[in-house]
Amino acid sequence: MEWLIGIAIVGGVWWFFNKNTGDTNLKRVRAINYMLERYAAGIHGVNPAEFDKAVQITVSLKIGIQALKNNQSFMVDERVLDTFKQLSENDTVIYSLLKDSPEKITEFKYAFRDCHERLQQLTNS
Numbered sequence: 001m002e003w004l005i006g007i008a009i010v011g012g013v014w015w016f017f018n019k020n021t022g023d024t025n026l027k028r029v030r031a032i033n034y035m036l037e038r039y040a041a042g043i044h045g046v047n048p049a050e051f052d053k054a055v056q057i058t059v060s061l062k063i064g065i066q067a068l069k070n071n072q073s074f075m076v077d078e079r080v081l082d083t084f085k086q087l088s089e090n091d092t093v094i095y096s097l098l099k100d101s102p103e104k105i106t107e108f109k110y111a112f113r114d115c116h117e118r119l120q121q122l123t124n125s
Contacts, residue, residue: 026068028111032087033061035097057083057093064119073122081119088112 040054060083067075087093091105094112098104 023068025111025114026065028108029061029115030065032094032097032108032112033058033065036061036093039097057087060084064115067122068115068118071122073125076119076123081116081123084112084116084119088116 036054036058040051040058043051043054060080063075064080064084066072067080088109091109094105094108098108
């Protein structure tokens with residue numbers, strides 16, 4: 001009986017450990033998306049133009065994340081690809097969210113570049 005409990009505990013620990021592992025670059029994109037959502041919530045009534053731009057970016061990011069996570073090429077359109085491409089090439093949005101971490105900015109730009117390439121492959125296949 002003790003060995004059965006031991007196996008259950010080891011299995012549970014293994015499941016919880018593997019549940020949160022995954023694609024690091026996709027997690028970075030999710031983190032930027034979360035930060036943009038928080039930013040948009042803060043400027044909701046103050047700056048409508050900036051709010052609309054932030055909402056458009058977060059919607060495109062969510063669609064791209066969902067498409068990569070579930071291998072759903074039908075969700076990806078030019079707007080999603082353009083959003084990922086712009087964020088991989090232009091670091092002003094990422095810089096405004098991660099101001100004091102130049103090495104982090106490079107990591108996050110690479111994450112967007114990687115996800116953009118994977119989205120392109122997904123749509124081409």
